[in-house]
Amino acid sequence: MTDQSWKRSERESTELGIERSSAGSEATDEPEHExxxxxxxxxxxxGPTIRMRRDLEVADSRIRSEVTVPVCGQCGxxxxxAGFGFCYNDSAKLCQDCRTPYDGxxxxxxxxxxxxxxxxxDYKVLRVVAExxxxxxxxxxFAKATKEEVKxxxxxxxxxxxxxxAGLSIFSKHELPSKAHDAIQACDKAFxxxxxxxELLSKLAQEAEE
Numbered sequence: 620m621t622d623q624s625w626k627r628s629e630r631e632s633t634e635l636g637i638e639r640s641s642a643g644s645e646a647t648d649e650p651e652h653e654x655x656x657x658x659x660x661x662x663x664x665x666g667p668t669i670r671m672r673r674d675l676e677v678a679d680s681r682i683r684s685e686v687t688v689p690v691c692g693q694c695g696x697x698x699x700x701a702g703f704g705f706c707y708n709d710s711a712k713l714c715q716d717c718r719t720p721y722d723g724x725x726x727x728x729x730x731x732x733x734x735x736x737x738x739x740x741d742y743k744v745l746r747v748v749a750e751x752x753x754x755x756x757x758x759x760x761f762a763k764a765t766k767e768e769v770k771x772x773x774x775x776x777x778x779x780x781x782x783x784x785a786g787l788s789i790f791s792k793h794e795l796p797s798k799a800h801d802a803i804q805a806c807d808k809a810f811x812x813x814x815x816x817x818e819l820l821s822k823l824a825q826e827a828e829e
Contacts, residue, residue: 689703689712690712691703691712691713691714691717692706692711692712692713692717692727693711693713693714693717693727693728694714694716694717694812696714696716696717698712698714702714702715703715704718704725705725706725706726706727706730707724707725707726707730707734708726708727708730708733708734709727709729709730711727711730713725713727716812719731719805719808719809720805721734721735721801721802721805722734722801726805726809727809728809728810731805731806731809732806735802735805735806736779737776737779737781737802737806738772739810740762740764740768740772741772741775741776741781742802742803742806742810743761743762743763743764743816743819744758744762744764744769744772744773744776745776745781745782745795745799745802745803746803746806746807746819746820746823747761747762747819747823748773748782748793748795749795749799749800749803750823750826750827752826753792753793755769755770755773758773761819761822761823762819763815763819773793776799780796780798781795781796781798781799781802782794782795782799783795783796807820
């Protein structure tokens with residue numbers, strides 16, 4: 620390794636926060652590592668990380684560099700120092716794609732539902748109703764739930780103010796206040812990569828075209 624390469628390596632290590640230690644001829648209890656070794660570790664109160672190690676031979680000494688790299692707590696993507704945020708509720712590290720803004724705060728999927736006081740089924744039912752579908756059998760079919768589960772979900776959505784009634788008696792129908800539309804927008808982003816939600820949205824799109 621040339622002096623110039625060594626200086627560049629030293630500078631990059633400093634920028635990444637790598638701690639360097641010289642092993643020399645001292646014995647250690649750690650196993651020998653060749654080239655790069657990656658391992659998944661859990662750091663208390665900091666979320667999942669990847670620990671990267673590299674052993675370098677310099678003259679008669681062995682130099683070990685090590686850096687702990689944060690990964691997204693939701694999808695596992697390795698995060699860049701300036702490319703991630705934190706969930707407002709549990710402080711989980713989140714990549715750009717997994718961050719869901721709602722009411723001026725950022726959430727992961729699980730904490731978003733807690734903030735909305737909804738279950739995933741509640742979101743699906745609300746999403747179907749937002750498309751103008753009111754028949755409970757159809758809602759159950761789209762949401763892949765039983766008619767009883769849909770009935771309970773609708774009652775819960777009413778109690779929470781996500782559904783309101785317009786009209787009187789048998790001519791009444793459900794309407795969605797702005798609160799419901801905000802929740803749908805947030806959940807659409809949070810669950811857009813979930814297979815069951817992708818299937819639901821695809822079916823709703825096909826229904827709208829017919």
